[in-house]
Amino acid sequence: MRVRFEVSKVLDAIEKRLSTDPALARGVVDLAEVVRYADLDGGRPATLLRLGLVVDALSRRLAEENVVVYVVVDRALLSDADLTSNERMVIRRWADDGLVEVLPGAGDRTLEVADLTGLPVISRRPYDDQRERRPWLGEPGRLLCPGYGPGNATIEPAVPGGPQPPSRATVRGQEVLARLWRCPEPGCAAFGPSRAGRPGGQPPPRLRDGVPVCPRHDEKLLAAGPRPAAEVLVARVDGTVRQRFVVSSDQPVVVGRAPDGLDQGPGVLMLGPWLAEEARRWISRSHVVLEILGDDLVARDVSTNGTVVRVGGSRAESDRLMLTRDQVRLLGDDDVIELYPGVQVARAGQWSSGGVANPSSVMADAPTMMIQLPASD
Ligand SMILES: [Zn+2]
Structure with missing residues (x-):
């Protein structure tokens, strides 16, 4: 059993x-x-x-x-x-x-x-x-x-x-x-x-x-109108892409430590499990809302401590913008959102590598008899 x-x-x-x-x-x-x-x-x-x-x-x-x-x-x-x-x-x-x-x-x-x-x-x-x-x-x-x-x-x-x-x-x-x-x-x-x-x-x-x-x-399929505009984004924590997600004109996404709603599926991105203690304390349960308005991807801060936008992905202090509660910013192609140092969200093409050498395995719970690998002789 x-x-x-x-x-x-x-x-x-x-x-x-x-x-x-x-x-x-x-x-x-x-x-x-x-x-x-x-x-x-x-x-x-x-x-x-x-x-x-x-x-x-x-x-x-x-x-x-x-x-x-x-x-x-x-x-x-x-x-x-x-x-x-x-x-x-x-x-x-x-x-x-x-x-x-x-x-x-x-x-x-x-x-x-x-x-x-x-x-x-x-x-x-x-x-x-x-x-x-x-x-x-x-x-x-x-x-x-x-x-x-x-x-x-x-x-x-x-x-x-x-x-x-x-x-x-x-x-x-x-x-x-x-x-x-x-x-x-x-x-x-x-x-x-x-x-x-x-x-x-x-x-x-x-x-x-x-x-x-x-x-x-x-x-035969019937046409049912235009597909909602969408952008594929990634959440990256400590240099590793943890999750891809889609923001579309019919579905904004709330990103945070543990955004409201029992359903952790679409519409919500929960960062909590990937955060170290300091970041957990800093990042709000619901921290930033991403949505598509017209053709634009827009970020709205809903946090206690604010959301940083690194314009064009730049690390320079002069390119660092701070959104405070209810402030909105239209995101340029290369802009990176930072909820806390090392906790970032950007368009999927922003980073050329996912960053992790050994991603967690779906086989972690597999009984050893099921993954008995052939002898490598
Ligand atoms: Zn069908």
Whole structure:
């Protein structure tokens, strides 16, 4: 029973790293492929825990905490007897909650998502037959190969080329992602009115002969207005990117030690767990509100001690602005918000590295028998 309990804790940890929001995900994976990377642990033919090993490897590559992946699941995996019944049930729950995308005949959906969003594909397939149609596969950082060793899962780009380049959607991708879409199927987790997570964080539609359809229900999607304007930001504490988050015109975000609201999900970024004692004392429960007004990203101080803006990311005293309670500042592209020295928020492109050599693992609670690595002889 102890092993079972620990497995479910690992699956809970993995669950927090799943999203089909193109603004948050850092790579696209085909789950049916990943669960069969038996060389990563030398264990059963298929196990869901390998998704955790791949998420960890991606976190290490990006040197960031809390890295999120976009998981595509072929529906056949839900009845794959190589997985445990508990694993199949967990995948079904993730699908119902809109955390992963389940579809009949996943085919090249992984490539389509990568194509439309600009995210890298995490796969061992060489995709030689796709190179002509999708030339970006040959660009540095667009195809990432999970491997093994020394002593751990790794992810290396198929085409070497320095740090991970930012995601760039294709023109067609920008077009479909500029709109919201509605699936006629009631209760659709991806394109329904009760979408989990940020309402504007819909996945890209599937394109069938150029027509947007729901990947899961294969129904033609209805246009539902423009997608709310959004900015991807990062919170960095003591030199480490701890969390990416999205501020959108339909959803401001309150950043602080422990912002109000029981729900610690969208709309709230809680820094508390990452703060040392001095910073905890200085930073207010709700410290600064970030919102999009028109086309602008705006910061509003709501704290006791004030919020510093480092204009253009500069460390010079002369570029340091102090916002006091209810003061507002329109943020320039490179401006950095500082809630306390070393506790910063900025646009995602501000820092070239996530800063941490060993991000925390989703596998921390995995029973050792599940991560028995092959002998490295
Ligand atoms: Zn649907």
